[in-house]
Amino acid sequence: xxxxxxxxxxxxxxxxxxxxxxxxxxxxxxxxxxxxxxxxxxxxxxxxxxxxxxxxxxxxxxxxxxxxxxxxxxxxxxxxxxxxxxxxxxxxxxxxxxxxxxxxxxxxxxxxx
Amino acid sequence: xxxxxxxxxxxxxxxxxxxxxxxxxxxxxxxxxxxxxxxxxxxxxxxxxxxxxxxxxxxxxxxxxxxxxxxxxxxxxxxxxxxxxxxxxxxxxxxxxxxxxxxxxxxxxxxxxx
Numbered sequence: 483x484x485x486x487x488x489x490x491x492x493x494x495x496x497x498x499x500x501x502x503x504x505x506x507x508x509x510x511x512x513x514x515x516x517x518x519x520x521x522x523x524x525x526x527x528x529x530x531x532x533x534x535x536x537x538x539x540x541x542x543x544x545x546x547x548x549x550x551x552x553x554x555x556x557x558x559x560x561x562x563x564x565x566x567x568x569x570x571x572x573x574x575x576x577x578x579x580x581x582x583x584x585x586x587x588x589x590x591x592x593x594x595x
Numbered sequence: 596x597x598x599x600x601x602x603x604x605x606x607x608x609x610x611x612x613x614x615x616x617x618x619x620x621x622x623x624x625x626x627x628x629x630x631x632x633x634x635x636x637x638x639x640x641x642x643x644x645x646x647x648x649x650x651x652x653x654x655x656x657x658x659x660x661x662x663x664x665x666x667x668x669x670x671x672x673x674x675x676x677x678x679x680x681x682x683x684x685x686x687x688x689x690x691x692x693x694x695x696x697x698x699x700x701x702x703x704x705x706x707x708x709x
């Protein structure tokens with residue numbers, strides 16, 4: 483079975499540009515999570531969805547960040563405009579139930595110059 | 596502050612030795628999960644222990660949970676070089692509006708020398 487698929491794997495862009503990260507969860511999973519990982523702050527939950535509906539976006543750092551899930555098989559995390567402090571590895575994860583293990587993609591390594 | 600705090604932050608052992616990592620947390624939980632992360636990869640789920648369980652085994656992994664002390668430990672027996680990775684505990688907090696949400700600790704970096 484295919485796991486969680488994230489694209490791109492690496493993204494390097496200049497400050498001020500719009501960045502869009504993409505995620506395809508595992509088929510049949512009802513929950514989708516977006517995390518950010520940095521050395522300083524560890525793994526932070528940004529937002530999560532249940533049945534395509536955002537449940538908790540309290541971890542989204544600023545209005546520059548937005549996330550959508552237009553259907554059960556696709557989600558995007560957008561940063562506009564991007565800043566150097568947004569540089570991090572962004573992970574998407576999915577699970578079939580709220581109390582079950584999460585399955586992670588291999589992440590997008592984002593560098594904002 | 597983090598719900599899960601791991602100890603030690605880093606652990607270096609020889610192949611064949613056992614590795615023990617500890618996790619403490621602050622609030623009541625539904626379950627506690629352990630994950631492994633290899634360099635440059637996503638987290639991989641290892642084992643889940645429910646709040647009413649005290650010990651669980653999976654292959655060379657043994658997890659214990661003490662809800663009275665709000666702590667858990669992960670034991671990897673007969674370690675191998677391939678076990679080199681970061682290990683994270685994650686708590687599924689009980690009650691409130693946090694259904695489905697995991698809070699991860701900062702992780703333990705395990706290095707197993709051949």
